[in-house]
Every structure is written in C-alpha cells, then in structure tokens.
Amino acid sequence: MALWVVRAGKYGEREEQALEKNVAAIGWDELPDLSGIKTREELYELLEKTYPDVKRKTLLNWQSQIWPFIMEMQQGDIIALPLKNRSVIVFGEVTGHYQYRSDFGPGMKHTVPVRWFKEFPRSVFDKDILYSLGAFLTVFRVQRNNAEERIRALLSGKQVDFPNEVQKAETELEAPLDLEQYANDQIRDYIARKFKGHDFARLVGAVLEAQGYRVQISAPGADGGVDIIAGYGPRGFDSPRLVVQVKSGDTPVDVKVLRELQGVMKNFRADHGLLVAWGGYKNSVAKEATQLFFEIRLWDSNDLVKALLANYEKLPEALQAELPLKPIWILVTGEEE
8 A cells, every 4th residue: 555645735725624524635626527537648638738838847747746646546545644734744544536526616626535534743753754755746655765664653553663864766756855844844853852841941932032022931840831921021011921831742732731721821810822832732722722813822843943933043142052053045946736
C-alpha cells in the first residue's frame, strides 16, 4: 500500500471541508468529470484543451499529479494532509475510488473518499520525513527514507528506527521543495531541542516583550495555571492584560486546558488569555476557542515561529545568540493548483 500527500489548497482553503466531508480534493475545477479518462495521453489532451494558454511543462506537471489521483490511488492507501492553518499533519485511509462531486462547491469537485483517523503535530516527525512530505505539489507519492513503513508504524503505535538522512527513491517525482516550510521545520526542530520546559516559557516571554508587553515569567515548578503574566504600559498595568499558559510537550492539548485557562483569567482579572501549545491542540479545542474569539488566542508551534520571525530583530541580543537566524530572499519556482 502506498503513502500519498494530497494538499488542500495553496493556503489551506479546502482543509476544513475536506476533513468534514471525508475526502481528499485537488482543485482544477475547470476540468469535467475524469471518470472516463483511460490513458495519460487522454488526460494531457484534455488539459491542453481546457487550459490553452498554459505552457506544456506546466501541463505535464499537472498531468503527473492528477493521473495518480484518479487512477493509481487504491483502497487502503494512506494519505497525509499537511495543514496550513495548524501545525499538524492529518492522516487518512483511502476508502474508494475517484469521484466527481458537483455538490461540494469550489475546489472540491475532484475527490477521493478518505477516512481521516489520526493527526500528529509536525514536531513529532524526524526532519527527513518532513523533507519527504515537503514537495511543492498538490499530489505526490512519498517513497524517500522508508517513509511509508515509518509512518505506518507511527500510526499503529510502533517504533521503527532509521538513519535520519534525506534520501531519494529512484522512482520518486522530481519536484521543488517548499523551502519556506522546510526552513520553518528546521527552526521548529532547533527550538524543540534547545528550549525545553522553563526555557520555552522564557522564549515565549521574549516574543511578547518584543511585541510591546511588560512580562513576568513564573519560576520553574508549580505555576498555579499561569506561566506568564503580561500587560502594556511602562509597568505593565495597562490593557490588554494577558495570562499565558505554555505547554512545551509534543502531545496536543485537550479542551480541559483551555477551560482551566478561562478560570485563571477570572482569578487574575485578565482581559485575555493566550494558550501556547508546542504540540498543537485537538479539534475540540479549536472549535471551542472559536466561541472565545474575543477572550483567548491559541498558538501552536507554527504560530510561535511566525511571531518569532516577525519580531526577531527586537529580541534581546543574548536570545538571538541562542537562536541564530538570518533572513534571506528566495525565488519561488513552483506552485500547486
């Protein structure tokens, strides 16, 4: 059985619907029902007819993604969906064959039925696995570094050890890497190794200070439900006043932690709460937090890295020395549909 990556839009715009509808979907809405396609040549001719102004190289690239989606994916195959809106990768099992759905709306016409059953924060994966999952394509099969065997072992709760090296399978599709995501994963890996426990709270506190807050960080040990207290103004008395709960583990937090933070906010008479969960949070947390939009914000590792990069130049020099980063410009060489 194969391991595939199927993304849900360049900006994650199809993620929620794909998970709710139990499908993988690939875009290319202008294409009609592809159930009658029998050969790669037929698919290419249809692409050429549908997109007459698109270059041949791009059409061949699209053909190489759409063909396996409609013809090669088999029941029992595993699909990985790296989310854009949360720092997690969701896994599902293919339960049927390609279906054309006109009732799901834009971006959701070309689908494969999937039973989504497990998600993991990106921080639990070795860097070579993240590299293998990081091609800048909508659809591709993953064969590097025994990724399929290792991920199936992870999904079943087993441990399989392999060298942490980036290797390419001979039959794997050449594709540009999502360099931004790759760089963020490297930063995330470094933070996970260098900033653990109380040092992680110190990092979060430094980011908040760079954003203009006066910060007080709890001492190591019992914190009474609060790791950081923050407020605006010369002495931190002004609003907005924050209480921050920091979770540095790899396990996604559950809704109990969110509710505890709500109670602590009242005790401290805080205006807002911030829950920073390095391992992310379960779906139940995200749904309940939607109703608390004006009270609480959630940060996972991806949100923290974004805030860190946006305020890096304002961090103390000592912290910059602990976490040495350099901004660069890169040329974007590929796009997904």
